[in-house]
Amino acid sequence: MTDSTAPTAPTTDIHPLDRALELTPTEPGVWRGRTTADYWNMVGPFGGVTAATLLRAVQLHPDVLGEPLALTVNFAGPIEDGEFEVRAEPVRTNNSNRHWTLELRQGDEVLTTGTMLTGVRRDTWTDVEATRPEADGPENFERYPGLPGINWVSAYDLRYVSGGLPTEADGSADDSRSTLWVRDQPARPLDHAALTAMADCFYPRAFRRRGGFVPAGTVTLTVHFLADASEVAAHGTEHLLGTAFSRRFGRGYFDQTGELWSQDGRLLATSHQLVYFKA
Amino acid sequence: MTDSTAPTAPTTDIHPLDRALELTPTEPGVWRGRTTADYWNMVGPFGGVTAATLLRAVQLHPDVLGEPLALTVNFAGPIEDGEFEVRAEPVRTNNSNRHWTLELRQGDEVLTTGTMLTGVRRDTWTDVEATRPEADGPENFERYPGLPGINWVSAYDLRYVSGGLPTEADGSADDSRSTLWVRDQPARPLDHAALTAMADCFYPRAFRRRGGFVPAGTVTLTVHFLADASEVAAHGTEHLLGTAFSRRFGRGYFDQTGELWSQDGRLLATSHQLVYFKA
Numbered sequence: 111m112t113d114s115t116a117p118t119a120p121t122t123d124i125h126p127l128d129r130a131l132e133l134t135p136t137e138p139g140v141w142r143g144r145t146t147a148d149y150w151n152m153v154g155p156f157g158g159v160t161a162a163t164l165l166r167a168v169q170l171h172p173d174v175l176g177e178p179l180a181l182t183v184n185f186a187g188p189i190e191d192g193e194f195e196v197r198a199e200p201v202r203t204n205n206s207n208r209h210w211t212l213e214l215r216q217g218d219e220v221l222t223t224g225t226m227l228t229g230v231r232r233d234t235w236t237d238v239e240a241t242r243p244e245a246d247g248p249e250n251f252e253r254y255p256g257l258p259g260i261n262w263v264s265a266y267d268l269r270y271v272s273g274g275l276p277t278e279a280d281g282s283a284d285d286s287r288s289t290l291w292v293r294d295q296p297a298r299p300l301d302h303a304a305l306t307a308m309a310d311c312f313y314p315r316a317f318r319r320r321g322g323f324v325p326a327g328t329v330t331l332t333v334h335f336l337a338d339a340s341e342v343a344a345h346g347t348e349h350l351l352g353t354a355f356s357r358r359f360g361r362g363y364f365d366q367t368g369e370l371w372s373q374d375g376r377l378l379a380t381s382h383q384l385v386y387f388k389a
Numbered sequence: 390m391t392d393s394t395a396p397t398a399p400t401t402d403i404h405p406l407d408r409a410l411e412l413t414p415t416e417p418g419v420w421r422g423r424t425t426a427d428y429w430n431m432v433g434p435f436g437g438v439t440a441a442t443l444l445r446a447v448q449l450h451p452d453v454l455g456e457p458l459a460l461t462v463n464f465a466g467p468i469e470d471g472e473f474e475v476r477a478e479p480v481r482t483n484n485s486n487r488h489w490t491l492e493l494r495q496g497d498e499v500l501t502t503g504t505m506l507t508g509v510r511r512d513t514w515t516d517v518e519a520t521r522p523e524a525d526g527p528e529n530f531e532r533y534p535g536l537p538g539i540n541w542v543s544a545y546d547l548r549y550v551s552g553g554l555p556t557e558a559d560g561s562a563d564d565s566r567s568t569l570w571v572r573d574q575p576a577r578p579l580d581h582a583a584l585t586a587m588a589d590c591f592y593p594r595a596f597r598r599r600g601g602f603v604p605a606g607t608v609t610l611t612v613h614f615l616a617d618a619s620e621v622a623a624h625g626t627e628h629l630l631g632t633a634f635s636r637r638f639g640r641g642y643f644d645q646t647g648e649l650w651s652q653d654g655r656l657l658a659t660s661h662q663l664v665y666f667k668a
Binding site for chain 1: 492499508511512514516595608611613615617634636637639640648663667
């Protein structure tokens with residue numbers, strides 16, 4: 111699927127996500143990147159990949175300490191097709207963790223802000239208290255065919271178990287929840303960057319409650335990484351089971367919480383968003 | 390209740406929360422504040438009041454636009470008893486909202502970072518989809534008596550409906566949820582600052598799952614304001630119903646989600662934390 115406002119990506123062996131996350135260092139703590147056609151959204155890049163790009167900057171920083179634990183990204187303004195500058199600054203270091211501030215600019219304009227926490231994990235008591243939604247395996251569901259002009263949807267193998275993107279014929283639903291299988295397309299071994307991007311793979315819950323498209327966009331996204339790095343790495347290329355829902359809609363905004371589960375019932379990450387909408 | 394490491398607060402007519410949030414401007418976008426005995430925690434100020442102090446700085450800024458929508462605060466290092474400096478910088482303004490970066494320092498040390506979104510709300514379709522936990526009114530429950538050395542607990546009227554702070558005799562619980570009535574003590578009309586502080590009123594969920602105290606501390610807190618300013622102001626001095634739970638514990642961290650409800654079933658705010666623990 112192509113979009114007239116975004117360039118056509120060259121064919122190479124590199125995975126489209128890795129191409130989207132390519133950053134070139136320009137000075138200490140600063141990198142240059144560029145938007146790619148593969149993850150174009152309607153009026154800018156897919157927010158999940160923008161969040162993953164900020165996370166990647168921290169991972170590339172020579173002072174990175176430990177693995178990603180938490181990330182908040184604020185989508186402050188529209189990113190235009192082309193180059194951007196990313197900054198990651200370590201602002202506080204403790205024995206086992208480090209706090210970062212993040213920024214994405216085009217020219218003089220700050221378009222994304224954020225904060226991140228990385229740290230060294232240690233062994234503790236462990237329990238997954240939440241319950242994975244019931245769902246037959248991904249092979250039992252059709253791949254979602256994609257959406258004209260919204261390239262990033264085709265960069266995933268999305269298989270809705272319930273709560274698929276509504277059409278006008280569906281009408282409004284009484285609850286906002288969707289559950290779906292999700293994997294990079296083409297398949298790519300899971301890492302924190304891919305997990306971050308997938309944490310934003312859920313369409314705005316207002317679509318489901320209103321029975322079709324309404325203007326909506328995430329203004330802030332928080333991801334908590336609940337699996338450790340070895341679990342993320344061991345996941346490989348299997349689908350994740352994602353589920354998302356909202357608690358309250360009104361006066362121009364709604365919240366949206368997502369969970370990303372492994373097939374064997376490990377909760378890898380959660381996302382919590384505030385989303386702007388008109389309806 | 391007093392704590393030997395914190396000064397005794399002078400007796401005045403000002404509410405303890407307002408005293409804790411007092412900020413004196415020192416240069417544009419910078420304020421000086423100080424910790425107070427009323428909200429002292431074991432080794433520093435109550436995180437909820439630190440978060441509320443950063444929110445207050447934005448509210449005092451001459452460029453504030455609209456009302457609080459979302460706040461993320463990262464507890465990067467321990468704040469010592471005494472003065473601190475707070476910075477709030479507007480980094481991006483759109484038609485109806487403004488993005489802020491936040492910082493709290495003592496001397497040269499950055500001890501808290503954060504980001505915030507303020508905005509003008511507009512009328513839209515509205516629905517509270519989540520369900521308020523069942524609970525009889527606050528008059529049916531005893532006020533929690535407080536904890537030696539943890540002053541902030543006594544700055545609230547906390548009435549546990551279920552999942553009270555466990556004692557050794559209680560043992561470990563199978564689920565992490567607590568539900569409680571909460572109000573400032575003495576009573577104070579609700580505003581965004583008070584709501585922010587209350588979003589951190591839930592003890593660490595690991596206490597409940599492990600059946601007693603374990604070392605634990607919030608490293609990052611995100612608050613989403615789902616009620617508009619008129620609803621917050623109209624709430625007055627009634628108790629809020631809070632409920633909190635965790636999804637996964639392990640490798641040194643767990644997540645914790647809280648909801649703050651009005652008595653008549655309006656969800657005013659949610660909180661999402663990542664918490665460090667040893668157990």
